[in-house]
Structure formats: C-alpha cells, structure tokens
Amino acid sequence: MACDILQIMISGKNKLVERCLCVAPMMDWTDRHCRYFHRILAPSAVLYTEMVTTGAVLHGDRERLLGFNEEEHPLALQLGGSDPADLAECARIAKPVD
Numbered sequence: 001m002a003c004d005i006l007q008i009m010i011s012g013k014n015k016l017v018e019r020c021l022c023v024a025p026m027m028d029w030t031d032r033h034c035r036y037f038h039r040i041l042a043p044s045a046v047l048y049t050e051m052v053t054t055g056a057v058l059h060g061d062r063e064r065l066l067g068f069n070e071e072e073h074p075l076a077l078q079l080g081g082s083d084p085a086d087l088a089e090c091a092r093i094a095k096p097v098d
C-alpha cells in the first residue's frame with residue numbers, strides 16, 4: 001500500500017513516518033489522554049494534538065498544552081496562528097517539551 005510520508009520531530013530528531021492512518025486534530029478531544037487511548041487502539045497511526053494557538057503557547061500553561069507521553073509517537077503538533085515569527089517561536093518552544 002502506498003502511503004504519504006510525513007516528516008516529524010521525534011525525541012529531538014527529524015524522522016520520516018508513513019501516514020497510512022492518522023487521527024485528525026480535534027479540539028477538546030485529542031488531548032494527551034485521548035491520544036494515549038488511541039495509541040493503544042492503533043499502534044502505528046500518526047496522532048495529532050488538538051490545535052493549539054500561538055497565543056496560548058506564548059502566554060499559557062505550556063506543560064498542559066504541549067505535554068505528551070513518549071508512547072504517543074508518532075505525534076504531530078498542530079499550531080494555529082497567522083504570525084510567522086510567533087509560529088516559529090512556538091515550534092522552538094514545543095520541541096523540547098515531553
């Protein structure tokens with residue numbers, strides 16, 4: 001089966017993962033608890049966070065917004081925003097949080 005390839009940061013390293021099955025980002029649903037449950041159901045699916053806005057990352061509770069369990073990988077963060085500098089800063093902030 002042919003699958004899309006997604007480049008994703010896992011444990012500080014850029015890795016290529018096949019995107020045969022993904023669980024879409026869903027606000028108020030795909031928090032870390034839901035994703036952990038999804039990982040049990042689908043061991044190799046790519047999981048997405050809820051959309052997290054740049055304002056929330058820059059000014060909010062980062063551990064709550066960005067925290068995850070290593071078991072959730074492959075996991076993609078969905079950032080929402082319109083300012084490239086803020087998006088870049090949030091990507092830098094998100095990288096080391098686990």
Ligand SMILES: Cc1cc2nc3c(=O)[nH]c(=O)nc-3n(C[C@H](O)[C@H](O)[C@H](O)COP(=O)(O)O)c2cc1C
Pocket residue numbers: 024025026027028029050051078
């Ligand atoms: C409750 C709910 C929350 C969602 N939140 C987001 C979100 O945070 N970011 C996003 O890009 N899409 C969001 N979506 C859209 C879904 O990611 C997905 O694109 C949509 O449900 C269509 O997928 P489907 O064709 O598999 O049903 C949300 C959808 C639902 C139902």
